[in-house]
Amino acid sequence: MKFSPIFKDLINCSSSEEVFSYLKDSLTDSIRPWTYFVNWQKVLINFRKIEVRLNILNTLIGKNNTEQEFKKLLTAYPEILSVIPILLASRTSNFRILTDSLHGNFQYKNYNFPEKIKSLSPQEIDEAVEFVKETRVLDLFSNRTIKSIPDYVLGIEVGLDTNGRKNRGGTSMETITEEIVSHICSQNNFLYIKQVNAAKIFRDWGIVVQVDKSSRIFDFAINNQGTLYLIEVNFYGGGGSKLKSTAGEYRYLFDFISAQKHQLIWITDGSGWKTALKPLEETFNYIDYTLNLNMVNSGLLAEIIKHKI
Template sequence: MKYNSLFSSYLNCSNDSEVFEYFQTTLTDSITVWNYFVDWQKVLKKFADMEIHLNTLNYLIGKDNIEEEFAKLLEISPQIVSVIPILIACRTATFQILTDYESGKFSYKSFNFQRQTSLSPSEIEDILEFTRKTGLLELFAKKTIKSIPDYVLGIEVGLDTNARKNRGGNTMEVILETLIRDICEQNNLLYISQATSEKIKTAWNIDVEVDKSSRRFDFAVRNQENLYLIEANFYGGGGSKLKATAGEYKTLFDFLSKQGHKFIWVTDGLGWKTALRPLEETFRYIDYTLNLNMVIRGLLQELITITD
């Protein structure tokens, strides 16, 4: 960390060791907001796209001769095959099932649930086999599932929880963008979110070489003299990725500094408590590493409004 007199006035820290101590003792334990739990807009959109087919399948609930009834339903409404994968919480439309491995060889059978306008008798038999052997038909016949639409809505909610990790990362960007937007409006600065080298060149005619073609900086801010490239992330839990992330930003800092651009890393979360050594190494190496507490206290504003 490049020590700056700002750290004395804003944080009451007299050297970089004290700044790091302040940083790691003010890490935020949570940035969970209400939409972290379920993205209802996405869930309900997916549900609406298949609701008619689910209601058609609901005809099967409680049927004694369920295979016969299902075969008739498939003849009348072959499009319903497209929703069968979601009944077993899968997004894929094709399956390669290992049907035999005890005879000394592996035997497979393929199943295709892409939407179709008609089904042959053999295709219908395959669908019956799949739903029978995965246990779905028994659940429907015994009324273990009383409403297929309600059942699938529950599956969609469950699958959506897999996206929580991404929403956590997005929340950090949303929070930081709100703060950066305010800073820029107050100081007549310009900023770009998800800034690629092409966006920066188009907007400001500034060349930024990137270390990899997929590089998107979370934010780019321009004042009269400098271009600030900002990366943001939040780690609520530990893991091996933290050490790699810290090392990546040391390399990125060197790469951008050689071009004369400024780099600021805004990171937070108690996950860093499990990786303080690599964090401190990067903290001491690159010019500016901030957490949300430091941003809110005004340090980011001071840094990006400095003119050399």
């Protein structure tokens, strides 16, 4: 790494070795904000799109002959067909079901649940009833296991949204870093762009950046009077073999960017790095600046960019 007196001033480290010890000892194990758990805005938007149809379907609860009642509803309100997949926690509207596999003779049947439909034929109604019957959804209606279909689906939407937590973890790292980057730039009249490719950097600032692949997008770019800082951020809460290759990728990217006289800063954090300290240290020693969030918050990022060190 490129050692500077600012490390002594800001984090009381007198050598590169001490800086790395500071980095590894100050890794944080969580950057989860309140919004990490459930994206309620997304959940409620999805729910409200189908709330009326769910309430229509809710009239089936506790009925004695749910098959016949369901057929009546499909005839009168064909639009309720589209909400059947979400009852099974599925975003898919087309299904190909294996109905017979005896003696290797695979037989399939297709079921479709389009979003918009004006009417259903008797055959389409029978197929819809068959689908909810065979998937046992109809049983939940008749025996009152489900007491409110809208509430049940709202719970499903919450469950499906938890699949996005991994992405929200990455977004949290970007959000935290952007707050700091935005403050630095506003205080010093620097320009910055987030999630930026080489074409936009040239279009906005006239600075040429050659990239190793056309899909390359940098998390942040900061322009200090023509000196370009490209910043990559990530967070690893868990370990794994991927971390070794990740560290290697940043050594390669550093060579590629620094050869063009631009600056690369890697901001990474997470207790996952405690399982891969050797490759992290190798990259730390190779590229100019590897920082974690505690180091960024100490003022190091601001000083590096302000003084072009």
